[in-house]
Amino acid sequence: MYPELGQFTLILSLLLASLLAVVPLVGAITGRDSLQAFARPLAAGMFVFVALAFAVLTHSFLVDDFSVAYVANNSNSLLPWYYKFSAVWGGHEGSLLLWILMLAGWTLAVAVFSRRLPTVMVSQVLSVMGMVSVGFLLFILVTSNPFDRLLPNIPADGADLNPLLQDFGLIVHPPMLYMGYVGFSVAFAFAIAALINGRLDAAWARWSRPWTTVAWSFLSVGIALGSWWAYYELGWGGWWFWDPVENASLLPWLAGTALMHSLAVTEKRGVFKSWTVLLAIVTFALSLLGTFLVRSGVLTSVHAFASDPTRGAFLLGLLAFTIVSSLTLYAFRAPVVHTRVRYGSLSREIFLLLNNVLLVSSMLLVLVGTLYPLVLDYMGGGRLSIGEPFYNTTFSPIAIAVGLLLGAGIFSRWKKTDGGWLGRRLLWPAAISLIVTAVVMLGLGGFTPWAFAGVLTATWVAVATLADLWDKSSSRHGRWHGLRRQSRSYYGMVLGHLGMAMTMAGATVVSNYGVERDVRMSPGETAELGDLRFTFSEVGERQGPNFVAQYGRFDITRDGKLVATLYPEKRQYRVQRNVMTEAGIDAGLTRDLFVALGERVGDNAWAVRIQYKPLIRWLWLGSLFMAFGGFLAIADRRYRIRERSAGKVPADSGKLEGDVVEAVS
Amino acid sequence: MRRVLLFIPVALAVALGIVLFAGIGKDPNRLESALIGKPVPAFELADLQNPDAVHHDNVFKGQVSLLNVWGTWCPACRDEHGDLVRLANVEGVRIIGLNYKDNRDAALQWLDRLGNPYALSLFDPQGKLGFDLGVYGAPETYVIDAEGIVRYRHVGVVNERVWLDVLQPLLQQYGGQG
Numbered sequence: 001m002y003p004e005l006g007q008f009t010l011i012l013s014l015l016l017a018s019l020l021a022v023v024p025l026v027g028a029i030t031g032r033d034s035l036q037a038f039a040r041p042l043a044a045g046m047f048v049f050v051a052l053a054f055a056v057l058t059h060s061f062l063v064d065d066f067s068v069a070y071v072a073n074n075s076n077s078l079l080p081w082y083y084k085f086s087a088v089w090g091g092h093e094g095s096l097l098l099w100i101l102m103l104a105g106w107t108l109a110v111a112v113f114s115r116r117l118p119t120v121m122v123s124q125v126l127s128v129m130g131m132v133s134v135g136f137l138l139f140i141l142v143t144s145n146p147f148d149r150l151l152p153n154i155p156a157d158g159a160d161l162n163p164l165l166q167d168f169g170l171i172v173h174p175p176m177l178y179m180g181y182v183g184f185s186v187a188f189a190f191a192i193a194a195l196i197n198g199r200l201d202a203a204w205a206r207w208s209r210p211w212t213t214v215a216w217s218f219l220s221v222g223i224a225l226g227s228w229w230a231y232y233e234l235g236w237g238g239w240w241f242w243d244p245v246e247n248a249s250l251l252p253w254l255a256g257t258a259l260m261h262s263l264a265v266t267e268k269r270g271v272f273k274s275w276t277v278l279l280a281i282v283t284f285a286l287s288l289l290g291t292f293l294v295r296s297g298v299l300t301s302v303h304a305f306a307s308d309p310t311r312g313a314f315l316l317g318l319l320a321f322t323i324v325s326s327l328t329l330y331a332f333r334a335p336v337v338h339t340r341v342r343y344g345s346l347s348r349e350i351f352l353l354l355n356n357v358l359l360v361s362s363m364l365l366v367l368v369g370t371l372y373p374l375v376l377d378y379m380g381g382g383r384l385s386i387g388e389p390f391y392n393t394t395f396s397p398i399a400i401a402v403g404l405l406l407g408a409g410i411f412s413r414w415k416k417t418d419g420g421w422l423g424r425r426l427l428w429p430a431a432i433s434l435i436v437t438a439v440v441m442l443g444l445g446g447f448t449p450w451a452f453a454g455v456l457t458a459t460w461v462a463v464a465t466l467a468d469l470w471d472k473s474s475s476r477h478g479r480w481h482g483l484r485r486q487s488r489s490y491y492g493m494v495l496g497h498l499g500m501a502m503t504m505a506g507a508t509v510v511s512n513y514g515v516e517r518d519v520r521m522s523p524g525e526t527a528e529l530g531d532l533r534f535t536f537s538e539v540g541e542r543q544g545p546n547f548v549a550q551y552g553r554f555d556i557t558r559d560g561k562l563v564a565t566l567y568p569e570k571r572q573y574r575v576q577r578n579v580m581t582e583a584g585i586d587a588g589l590t591r592d593l594f595v596a597l598g599e600r601v602g603d604n605a606w607a608v609r610i611q612y613k614p615l616i617r618w619l620w621l622g623s624l625f626m627a628f629g630g631f632l633a634i635a636d637r638r639y640r641i642r643e644r645s646a647g648k649v650p651a652d653s654g655k656l657e658g659d660v661v662e663a664v665s
Numbered sequence: 666m667r668r669v670l671l672f673i674p675v676a677l678a679v680a681l682g683i684v685l686f687a688g689i690g691k692d693p694n695r696l697e698s699a700l701i702g703k704p705v706p707a708f709e710l711a712d713l714q715n716p717d718a719v720h721h722d723n724v725f726k727g728q729v730s731l732l733n734v735w736g737t738w739c740p741a742c743r744d745e746h747g748d749l750v751r752l753a754n755v756e757g758v759r760i761i762g763l764n765y766k767d768n769r770d771a772a773l774q775w776l777d778r779l780g781n782p783y784a785l786s787l788f789d790p791q792g793k794l795g796f797d798l799g800v801y802g803a804p805e806t807y808v809i810d811a812e813g814i815v816r817y818r819h820v821g822v823v824n825e826r827v828w829l830d831v832l833q834p835l836l837q838q839y840g841g842q843g
Binding site: 153155156159274278281282285292313316319320323324327328330331332334336371374375378574575 | 671743
């Protein structure tokens with residue numbers, strides 16, 4: 001009974017989405033307020049019914065309703081309740097439903113937090129969100145219904161959730177990632193609305209900015225969680241594999257980073273409009289492309305869902321329709337006239353332009369690397385995949401260039417920056433970075449050009465960011481007063497850039513100074529890694545809720561003193577019969593110690609991988625810093641003032657009121 | 666003229682779309698399309714009941730059979746076991762069992778308790794033949810004709826419906842019996 005109800009609410013939300021896609025838009029074009037007034041209630045209604053459907057599916061999982069095919073394929077009665085809950089998005093159908101729930105949630109958020117926008121804009125933006133929702137609701141109802149029943153042959157028990165996914169990381173990773181992916185639909189909807197209106201002005205950029213920033217922040221957290229999960233769950237201590245699906249999440253992140261920066265220029269200076277609107281479209285298009293790559297089975301990946309040609313074709317149709325129609329609209333409507341605003345050849349505009357060029361180049365690079373095998377296959381060259389060396393040798397130089405420019409760009413001014421002044425301004429930060437880098441290199445022992453460049457860039461970004469904070473916070477009333485006077489969006493930027501420096505430092509150090517050894521060990525034996533002694537003291541067995549684990553006990557000592565005791569496991573899951581390696585990790589801010597139990601070789605000996613991973617936590621901490629910076633930026637006063645003065649100003653004077661706010665902040 | 670440049674993104678998107686469309690349906694992982702119409706991969710596996718006896722791929726010659734991949738660790742296999750016993754005893758289908766990544770004692774106990782539908786049981790603890798066949802997981806059932814050619818692969822449980830709709834017609838087509 002309940003599953004049918006779930007399907008029914010999905011159909012209802014499709015109806016509401018169809019109305020949302022049409023009615024407010026017609027109202028906006030014909031100028032009828034009565035039609036535009038439907039936008040918000042329809043958005044709310046769509047969200048309520050999608051949420052109901054999601055709740056119904058969750059219920060089916062929690063009560064072990066194996067008559068529902070999706071539940072039978074992805075759950076089992078032995079599964080602990082929290083994994084039953086996260087199994088809701090453990091397969092294609094359910095994760096698609098989560099995707100749609102997020103989309104409906106973002107649509108609702110736009111409806112709620114858009115009191116200050118002109119009615120016409122709200123109607124158009126919500127209508128575009130409605131169109132996207134129609135596409136995905138049709139997709140789920142036609143090709144991937146999560147409520148399909150297995151009647152009358154109800155299986156006695158479920159096939160269980162893939163053991164790889166039975167983990168805390170899976171509970172949080174997909175929702176964060178989808179929040180980011182889907183969040184870019186808001187910036188996309190704003191771009192489309194602005195193109196329809198022909199009003200690509202500063203107000204459009206200002207409204208798009210917080211939505212882009214918050215979506216980007218979620219995506220940053222999602223990617224970091226995914227990388228962390230891969231590190232401890234896939235078992236061998238890597239943190240980024242340049243897997244097509246990882247790349248699929250990196251693509252919109254890179255485009256979104258470029259979009260955030262170019263929106264800033266468009267808002268402040270009114271230039272780069274066509275470029276910014278194109279980026280907004282491309283960023284969302286890349287989110288859709290990522291969804292397609294994961295679900296259509298065109299690429300091999302550890303993450304890919306079961307492939308199904310119908311789904312792939314439907315999704316590609318959806319993707320093609322969205323992207324081709326929006327890019328065609330762009331081609332006809334984007335402004336081509338030269339703006340009157342002038343800026344010098346050395347100015348913040350130019351620095352941000354270079355930032356965009358580099359970010360977009362790196363995005364294209366990853367895109368080419370990801371799709372090259374497909375293109376080659378299309379040309380008849382057979383299937384192959386591009387490995388890490390390609391990305392490492394091409395991506396790293398761009399990342400370093402971005403960092404070096406960032407440090408200089410922070411000090412630059414809008415319109416025109418004096419070259420000599422900038423050079424003098426950069427002298428001290430450059431000197432400090434070089435000294436710090438030299439010290440760090442000596443401390444780590446061993447010089448390589450790549451490690452030097454990476455550490456120098458990271459230090460340079462951090463030092464320049466802090467130096468700029470120091471400059472800006474000087475005040476007659478003392479340092480504390482000066483620090484407090486800075487806006488939250490400025491602190492957001494500082495945190496974001498410091499986060500980037502941390503991530504770069506972590507990535508460089510762990511790639512260049514990490515040590516790993518594969519050894520054959522029997523209980524009682526000892527292996528050495530630097531000044532650390534790893535003693536394999538015993539093997540044992542323990543029972544989990546739905547698995548049996550063999551574990552090894554490793555005592556790690558330095559100079560006879562115990563540093564950590566780790567229990568890496570090999571788990572055998574009962575239902576799917578998969579063997580999972582559960583690494584033993586001693587995490588620390590400066591280094592991780594990592595032990596993974598491999599295959600059993602010989603009677604009592606095991607293949608063991610021991611690793612020393614310096615600064616690896618910085619990778620993910622840096623991403624969290626970046627995300628937190630984004631959240632801080634949208635908590636800025638100028639966005640709140642607009643909310644507070646909501647009651648006083650008539651609804652469609654947003655442009656005017658926006659300018660007032662601009663003058664205030 | 667400048668507006669023409671704005672059409673570049675849409676042109677690129679269309680080109681990419683064509684390539685992606687060509688990629689759909691060509692599953693990079695799947696082996697089954699490659700195996701269908703081809704002989705069963707060569708193998709040499711011990712008999713489940715009699716560890717000293719060894720079977721080769723010629724066990725499929727001469728008569729159309731089903732090859733059923735199963736294991737005691739697989740709940741869905743227990744689910745379909747009753748149907749398999751019925752197929753073997755009532756319909757007279759020749760079923761060859763492939764005991765996949767399993768434990769010999771547990772497997773023998775299972776057959777003792779639930780009945781043995783298999784004309785012959787292959788014991789594949791390391792999943793060698795399973796790997797060559799491209800087995801995703803148990804249960805899977807293959808239709809193999811009298812020449813030892815793989816004709817069909819069924820993933821999942823064999824039940825009354827699957828038998829009537831899919832397997833019986835195939836057995837009749839390839840073996841003239843069923």
